[in-house]
Amino acid sequence: MFVVDILLPHGYDIAYLYAVTVLVAAFSRRSKTVIRTAFGAVGLTFIAFALKKHPGTPGGTGMDVFSRVMASAVIALIAVVAIAVIQRELKNYELGKALHAAEGDRDLDRRMLAAASTISPIGTWSIEVDDDRMDLSDEAAIMHGTRPGDRPLRSEVLSHMDPADAQRLRDRVTRAWESGIPFREEVRINKPDGTHRWIVTMGEKTQFDDGSVARVHGTVQDITLWKEAELAASVLGNRFSQLAKSLPIIIWTADPQGHVDYFNDFLSRYTGLPDEELQNDGWVTTVDPRDIDGVLEQWSEVRAAGSNLDIEYRVRGADGIYRWHHVAAQPERNSSGEIVRWWGSTINVDATRRLREEAEALAAEREIILESMSEGVSAFDFDWRFVYVNASAERILEHTREELLGRTVWEQFPGLEGRDLRGTVAQTLESHTLERFSYRTLTGKWLEISISPSAVGATVFFRDVTEVRQLSEQLAQSQRLEAVGQLTGGIAHDFNNLLTVVLGGADALTADPTLTDDSREMAKLIGSAAERGAELTHRLLAFARRQPLEPQSVDLSERLKQLEPMLRRTLGEHIDIVVKTDGIAPAEVDPGQFENALLNLAINARDAMPDGGTLTIEVGTVTLDEPYVTAHADVAAGTYVAVTVSDSGTGIDPDHMGHLFDPFYTTKMTAQGSGLGLAMVWGFIKQSGGHITVYSELGYGTSFRMYLPPAVKVPVPPRPASVQISTGPLTGTILLAEDDDLVRVFATDRLRAKGYEVVAAASGPAALEALEAIERLDLLFTDVIMPGGMTGRQLADAVVARRPGTPVLYASGYTENVIIHNDRLDPGVKLLAKPYSTRQLVERVGDLLATIAADPS
Structure with missing residues (x-):
């Protein structure tokens, strides 16, 4: 039942069926079971309400709240009635009192036994005049926490009670002894095993024929369950009262004739009127005069038909403003089907109603706006079938509405079937998120597309941005180059100041004759690191200023061996590096720019192998013949030093191959690359008089090959970096x-x-x-x-x-x-x-x- 309740939408609930569980619990004849079941049933009604996901019918939420409050009240009522039935024995005590008043001369034992005939077993007790010990039946001994068969002292029996209860009972026994007044007392027993029980004891005196007191005797009964039920009923009533007070809606009840006889505090707080002004149908004065006739007429019709009330009208608030409210009510019937009470709720729906009215007004304007838009707009169902197309969409898609409506986008444009567009739109519908992306059609047109999921499918907006995109790319390239130059210059200025001090300090330490050999070596390492940092800043500035290259004869095989440790550290342990050379390979290049180009290609290869792989670098001499240069107009025939960088990664999509060397073009995520790496490699190769090619297969990997001009002379090893500084004094x-x-x-x-x-x-x-x-x-x-x-x-x-x-x-x-x-x-x-x-x-x-x-x- 609980699962079914959750799955039903608002406005269609089965909250009243939870009351059945309380009736079933009543057959257990245990008050605790009834109380626990009632609390559980109330909790489940509101948990199910909170877990509902379906919006239901208009006004369904308000009706649902009303229904659950009413169901909770019914559950509470059934629980109280069940407890009353279980504890019906308590009524027998009142019967006993009546019998005692009417037949005071009858024997107390007979009256007690008559009462006991319809209730739970009772115990008896008596105290003789000249004996301080008590005679207890087995039942009474168990209730008092003593051993059956014993004759305990009165003080021992009283010691098991709370002190206040014991003193009060002692006084009542004394009074009965002295004046003959019967008594009835409820006391709490603290048994030796640590448990607590409530008992009711009744007693009176017995006289001898001469009028002297023979003894005081009476009965005792365990009323623990009744006490617990009484407490639980009080707690349950308080909880329902607090629930009604805390709800931000108006809860009310009415008699069968429709006269409101109860409402929670929220009505007074909302209207600003005291309770006495709202009694006796005073609520009518809060209804907007424009709505009052219709409200009273419909309320009369509903009462006559015995059907549910569902109406919206305006109610005046404490600020004097009339706001729309949704009012729902349903009748409660007895076993004969007669209406015994109306249960209702009133919820403020002013904001919702205004939004609905505004939505209707907007919908009336939508068609005009859509048709006048320069953007193409199309609506699709969940099968991606065209259900609406505006005039601009016809123009951009180059098809008429008659050709599009009723057909799927994949049927109308079969060229899209095998492309990534279908995956993108499918993911958008599954994730229920707005998706924006650019798409290049088979004719080369660039479209800016926005896909917005809707309740019946999706709405797609098209815009031809081919020309704008071209202009934007040119502007972005110019701005990006300027920004990179400014950023590079700013960093280099501060960084070079720091490196100046580091270099100078390292030189001073190296020249200090008092240093130990280890310290001097450490100073040299510091100087070497600072020089490498200086070289890095010079490269950054070279890019920012577009300084000319400084080509020199470099043995690329030897340089590659020197770079290998740095590449291994940079790429990480999950990448295997294989270096292949065929001896001396001198080329005429700028060594620093060559290292940059090689590092760029290596890092791209690493990013293409996120789960690891192999990077292969080969250096050798190749000859490009006439047939090759005929097919590649940007290179001249001749001998070149070829450096090939290959990876075993994911490969490059053929759609990207034509743009790999475009400035700022990247297939990586925005935060992972600027798109300048390959552009710088291409520029370096072209400026050096070389040539570059790329070959890739999806799923197998990519190979870049740089063709560099050979050196005209044998490479000269660089001169030592350390030169002795003159120690002679200088002046000026x-x-x-x-x-x-x-x-x-x-x-x-x-x-x-x-x-x-x-x-x-x-x-x-x-x-x-x-x-x-x-x-x-x-x-x-x-x-x-x-x-x-x-x-x-x-x-x-x-x-x-x-x-x-x-x-x-x-x-x-x-x-x-x-x-x-x-x-x-x-x-x-x-x-x-x-x-x-x-x-x-x-x-x-x-x-x-x-x-x-x-x-x-």
Whole structure:
């Protein structure tokens, strides 16, 4: 029943059937069972309501709430009645009292036995006048927690009761003894086993013929179940009362004639009227005058027919505003079918009704709007059959409505069957989410498509964005290149400042004679790492500025062996790397750009093998003949050094092959790649005078082959990076302007260590101020980019204006076109690129001063 209740939509419920379970529980003749079943039934009605997923009929939710509240009340009523039946024995006590009043001279034992004939077994007790011990029947002994057959002391029996109960019972026995007044008391027994029982004891005195008291005796009965039922009924009643008070709707009942005799607090709170004004059908005064006649007429018809009430009308709130409410009621009938009560609920549906009215108005305008839209709009059922097509959709799809309506999109456009579009739209309907994507038709037209799931299928919007897409791609490429250049320059500026200090510190440590061999080796490692960082920033700046390549003769076989450890670390342990070479393979390339190209291809291969695989790199000499170059117009015949990078990954879709080298084109997710990697590889190859090809099969892998021009001379090994720095003293006064504190301290310290007098400043204005105190200035050494409103070039112009002939040495990791234009240094500019080492700093300053000294002109 509970499962069926959940599956039924709102407005179609079986909440009243839960009351059957309470009736069944009543046959157990146990009050606890009835109480537990009643609580469970009420809980299940509201749990089922909360779990319902079907919206049901209009107004079904309100009717459902009303029905469940009414069902809960019925369940509570049945439970109370069942408990009353089970405890019917309690009525016999009232009968006993009546008999005692009418027949006071009858023997108490006979009255007690008469009452006991219809209720549970009772026990008897008696106390003799001259005996402090009590005579207890076996039943009474068990109830009092004593052993059957014993004659316990009165104090022992009373000790098993709560102290207050014991004192009260002692007083009542004494009074009966002295004045002959019978008594009845309910007391709680604390049995030795730790349990607690409630009993009712009744007693009176017995006299001898001479009028003296012979004994006090009576009966005792266990009423624990009755007490528990009484408590449970009270709790159940309180819970239902609190439920009615807490619901944000109006709950009400009416007598068979339709007069409202109960409503919860929400009616008073909503209308702002006191309860007394709402009694005796005062609710009618809250109904909108425009609706009152219809409401009363329908309420009269429903009462006459004995049917359910379902109506909407406006009710005045405490703020004086009339709002729409949904009112539902149904009758409660007795076993004869007669109406004994009406149960109803009133729910505020003003916002819902307004939305419905607005939706109807919008629907009336929809057709006009859809037909006037420049976008194509089509509606489909769940089988992707056309059910609506607007005029623009006819134009974009190049088919008339007559050709489309009633046919599936796959029937009308069979070319889409084998493409990924079907999977996309199917996933959209399954996930019930809005999907937007671009799609390229077989004719090359680009469509921007939005698919929105609906209750009957899906709505699809089309827009031809072929021209817009082309313009957007051009603009995005331009903006992206500019953004990358600015970002690269900003990073390189700060990073080069840090590397300058690291390089200088490593040089100083290496030259320190007090260092141990281990420490000196560590300093060399630091210097080597800083130099690699410097090389990286130079590559970034080369891309940002589009600087020309610096090709040289490089043995690619040897270079590949040097790069192999770095590739293994970069790609991870799940990628196996196989390197194949056929001896010396000298090529005329920029070594740094070649490493970048190789690394780009390796990383692409790794991404194509997320679960691991094999990366194979082959180097060898190949000859491209005339037939080959005839088919490939961008390459000349001749001998080349070929570097092939192959993976065993997922392969590349044929639709993507024609765009692999387009700038910003990527098949990866947005956060995984910029789309510049292969474009940079292609640019490097073309600028080097080479050629590149790609071959791929889905599910098997991809191979890129770079054809590079051979070297014209034998590769020359690079000269050692470490050169001994001169230790001789140098002279001269240098004005040093550097905004970075670390670089300024490092450069000042290194130059002073060589014997120069250095005046340092953190900005251009500060340097000009310091210039006033310098008698003889031999060199201005300034950073190019500085804060304070003055660049290094502006500072140099100001210093030369004041001290004509002063030589200037610039230092920068990124110049922002301050001293470089058209990818070249301005004439006469001397630049020390950051990061620089101590050796480079001292040599550059010394060379410049020496040159000026040798040729003062």
